[in-house]
Amino acid sequence: xxxxxxxxxxxxxxxxxxxxxxxxxxxxxxxxxxxxxxxxxxxxxxxxxxxxxxxxxxxxxxxxxxxxxxxxxxxxxxxxxxxxxxxxxxxxxxxxxxxxxxxxxxxxxxxxxxxxxxxxxxxxxxxxxxxxxxxxxxxxxxxxxxxxxxxxxxxxxxxxxxxxxxxxxxxxxxxxxxxxxxxxxxxxxxxxxxxxxxxxxxxxxxxxxxxxxxxxxxxxxxxxxxxxxxxxxxxxxxxxxxxxxxxxxxxxxxxxxxxxxxxxxxxxxxxxxxxxxxxx
Amino acid sequence: xxxxxxxxxxxxxxxxxxxxxxxxxxxxxxxxxxxxxxxxxxxxxxxxxxxxxxxxxxxxxxxxxxxxxxxxxxxxxxxxxxxxxxxxxxxxxxxxxxxxxxxxxxxxxxxxxxxxxxxxxxxxxxxxxxxxxxxxxxxxxxxxxxxxxxxxxxxxxxxxxxxxxxxxxxxxxxxxxxxxxxxxxxxxxxxxxxxxxxxxxxxxxxxxxxxxxxxxxxxxxxxxxxxxxxxxxxxxxxxxxxxxxxxxxxxxxxxxxxxxxxxxxxxxxxxxxxxxxxxxx
Numbered sequence: 001x002x003x004x005x006x007x008x009x010x011x012x013x014x015x016x017x018x019x020x021x022x023x024x025x026x027x028x029x030x031x032x033x034x035x036x037x038x039x040x041x042x043x044x045x046x047x048x049x050x051x052x053x054x055x056x057x058x059x060x061x062x063x064x065x066x067x068x069x070x071x072x073x074x075x076x077x078x079x080x081x082x083x084x085x086x087x088x089x090x091x092x093x094x095x096x097x098x099x100x101x102x103x104x105x106x107x108x109x110x111x112x113x114x115x116x117x118x119x120x121x122x123x124x125x126x127x128x129x130x131x132x133x134x135x136x137x138x139x140x141x142x143x144x145x146x147x148x149x150x151x152x153x154x155x156x157x158x159x160x161x162x163x164x165x166x167x168x169x170x171x172x173x174x175x176x177x178x179x180x181x182x183x184x185x186x187x188x189x190x191x192x193x194x195x196x197x198x199x200x201x202x203x204x205x206x207x208x209x210x211x212x213x214x215x216x217x218x219x220x221x222x223x224x225x226x227x228x229x230x231x232x233x234x235x236x237x238x239x240x241x242x243x244x245x246x247x248x249x250x251x252x253x254x255x256x257x258x259x260x261x262x263x264x265x266x267x268x269x270x271x272x273x274x275x276x277x278x279x280x
Numbered sequence: 281x282x283x284x285x286x287x288x289x290x291x292x293x294x295x296x297x298x299x300x301x302x303x304x305x306x307x308x309x310x311x312x313x314x315x316x317x318x319x320x321x322x323x324x325x326x327x328x329x330x331x332x333x334x335x336x337x338x339x340x341x342x343x344x345x346x347x348x349x350x351x352x353x354x355x356x357x358x359x360x361x362x363x364x365x366x367x368x369x370x371x372x373x374x375x376x377x378x379x380x381x382x383x384x385x386x387x388x389x390x391x392x393x394x395x396x397x398x399x400x401x402x403x404x405x406x407x408x409x410x411x412x413x414x415x416x417x418x419x420x421x422x423x424x425x426x427x428x429x430x431x432x433x434x435x436x437x438x439x440x441x442x443x444x445x446x447x448x449x450x451x452x453x454x455x456x457x458x459x460x461x462x463x464x465x466x467x468x469x470x471x472x473x474x475x476x477x478x479x480x481x482x483x484x485x486x487x488x489x490x491x492x493x494x495x496x497x498x499x500x501x502x503x504x505x506x507x508x509x510x511x512x513x514x515x516x517x518x519x520x521x522x523x524x525x526x527x528x529x530x531x532x533x534x535x536x537x538x539x540x541x542x543x544x545x546x547x548x549x550x551x552x553x554x555x556x557x558x559x560x561x
Contacts, residue, residue, distance in 0.1 A: 009371070012364035013380070019361070020387050020441065023398035026408050030401060111492070111547055113499020115516045116536045119523065123533070202389075210391050213501050216520075227393050234397050234506060243401075246394040253390045261382060 024250060031243035051244035058241065061229055068209055068226040071140060075147040076205040080197055082148065083155025083204075090156070091163040109153040118217035121146045125218065138220035146218040147211060151204035158203070162196035192271075195264045202260060206253070340518065340535070344542065347515040350429065350504075351497035354436035355444075358493045359486065361437065362444035366485075367478075369445070370452035381449065388442040396435050396506050403431055403507070431507035432514075436497050444489040451485025452478075484553060491550040495543055515539055 032047035055061060109117060125142050170192070174184045190197075212227040219228065233239055369380045387395060402408045403425040410422040425431055455478065463473035501516035508514065513521070515535065523532040 009364055009368040012361070013368040016361055016365040016441070017383060019438065020384070023395065023402055023438070024387065024390070026402060027394070027398040030408075108547070111495045111550055113496055113516065113539065113543070115499050115501050115519055116540060119519065119532060119536050123529075206389050210393065212393055217523075227391070230391075230393055230397070231502070234393070234400070242394070242397060246391070246397065249394060250390045254386060257382070257386055257389050 027243050028247045028250065031240065031247040033240065033243075051240045052248075055241045055244045055248075060224075061226070061241075061245065064224050064226040064229045067140070067223060071144050071147065071225065072205045072208040074144050075151055075208040076201045078144070078148045079151040079155050079204040080201045083152040083200055084159050084193070084197060086152065086156040087159030087163060091160055091166075109150040110157065114150075114211075114213040117150060118146070118214040121149065121214065122217040138218060139223040142218045142220070143215050143223065143225065146214050147204075147208040150214065151207045154203050154207065155197075155200035158196050158200045159193060162193050166192065195267055198260065199264070202256065339513075340515075340538075343513050343515045343518045344538070346512050347498050347500075348542070350432055350436070350514060351494050351500075353429075354433050354440070354497050355490050355494045357433060357437045358441055358444040359490060362441055362448060362489065363486070365441075366445045366448035366452055369449050370455075384442050384445050392439055393502060395439060396503055399431070399435055399438065399507060400426065403434070426507065427509050429509065432504050432509075435503040435507045436493075436500060439503065440493040440497065443492040447488040447492065448482065448485040451482050451488075455481055488550065488553060491546050495546050495550070498543060499539060 031051055032049070034048045034050060121142075122138075125138060125145075171184050171188055174188050175181075179187065210227060211225075212231045215225050215228055216231075219225065230242060230245070233242055365384070369377055369384070372380055400407070404410070405422040405424060405426065407426075409425070410419075413419045414422065459477050459481075460473050463477050464470070468476065499516045500514060501520060504514040505517055519532055519535045519539070522528050522535060
């Protein structure tokens with residue numbers, strides 16, 4: 001029986017990871033394939049970088065990518081600020097009026113089907129335009145607002161869990177030493193929750209960079225984000241330049257995640273060292 | 281706070297309102313919900329016709345049922361695959377554990393759309409899986425996998441697997457291993473100890489993971505439109521068709537409200553549980 005278990009769990013792990021990674025790997029491999037038929041390996045002319053060159057010459061994809069990059073960056077910056085504030089309010093201010101409401105509202109976008117969020121955002125934009133004339137038309141502004149609404153919920157959750165195991169005596173010590181509240185916040189609180197803020201920023205960035213459904217509702221005719229371009233291309237069938245694009249995106253993300261993991265680990269180690277210096 | 285109030289609560293109220301209106305050819309394409317009659321009396325014009333339409337039209341009912349079925353089946357498979365994985369990760373040595381966790385999270389950071397797209401290349405009639413099987417001589421006719429329920433299940437399980445593994449892992453990691461040792465000392469076989477000790481203790485993780493998969497899966501739009509059947513739509517697809525193609529905003533809103541009603545119970549359970557977890561900390 002014990003032997004069974006010893007084999008069962010690793011097998012499932014291996015199977016699960018294969019399930020997670022085989023599709024990505026096959027996509028990467030076929031991005032170097034010369035044939036137009038994506039899944040037929042043309043061994044005479046492969047590997048080739050043909051699709052990568054075609055990709056960079058595709059003006060539609062490139063401009064969509066620039067637009068997405070801009071929206072994702074803006075979205076990540078706004079969501080981090082708002083999400084951090086909401087997280088602080090939820091953890092620190094105790095039982096204030098509307099706490100339950102705020103808590104429920106930050107958790108709701110996490111589980112709400114995207115399509116409902118998208119539809120309701122659009123209804124709001126249309127109604128607002130009729131009432132106060134802003135936002136005029138739909139485009140970058142409306143996409144960003146829609147993205148911030150759901151990404152800040154993720155940031156709030158991350159900040160909340162970080163603050164939950166936060167040693168408040170550090171802040172108290174700083175205040176005993178005569179630091180003003182805003183100094184305490186910037187010198188003590190902010191650096192300590194920095195890893196959470198960074199991962200929140202990265203998460204909001206990718207969420208926005210990825211989103212199709214909500215963008216589709218919030219976008220105007222002139223603003224097409226990269227995922228929207230990909231989605232409409234993919235619906236028509238498989239195309240090799242999407243493989244190339246996917247490979248590039250996977251590589252960038254993998255580098256980013258690995259780098260940030262190292263950064264978080266390094267800063268955590270530094271903190272542990274400093275803590276040891278303080279109370280050996 | 282204000283942001284969420286403005287951009288999250290208000291939109292829902294709006295959708296709720298619009299779901300009671302009637303479609304008309306104007307900008308915006310729905311009839312006003314209230315009007316000033318003789319500039320004095322505020323008249324509410326509530327149309328329940330959209331809901332009546334939803335409840336009687338077989339298309340909507342069948343797509344609701346189909347969405348629930350797809351979500352339930354996918355959640356089940358997610359659990360079946362995710363539980364052993366989370367268990368394995370939680371029992372691994374600490375150094376391997378963080379590496380394995382990163383491997384689980386990594387696909388989540390890459391584009392969801394592209395990961396679904398990757399499956400098209402694998403599942404197509406002349407796709408990778410069929411090519412390999414045919415060249416090995418296992419099959420002679422390609423197996424039709426695209427545009428089937430199977431493809432949708434694969435897509436959903438694949439996309440939401442991290443959402444299942446992470447809550448399960450967070451739960452399993454906290455378990456006190458001495459409990460299992462105690463069970464073994466008392467003569468329980470490993471399987472029995474697992475069923476009687478580990479499984480009941482991990483129930484909160486199972487519920488959290490299952491809901492995190494089930495709720496978004498019901499409203500899933502991208503996966504079924506890329507991988508799924510064209511003769512049986514999921515409700516997310518119906519909603520967007522009503523909205524973008526028929527431009528019938530009231531019916532689309534009613535579809536959304538009905539979907540929310542379906543999901544209200546799971547969402548409330550989920551929030552209750554999150555609240556309890558927070559309180560424990």
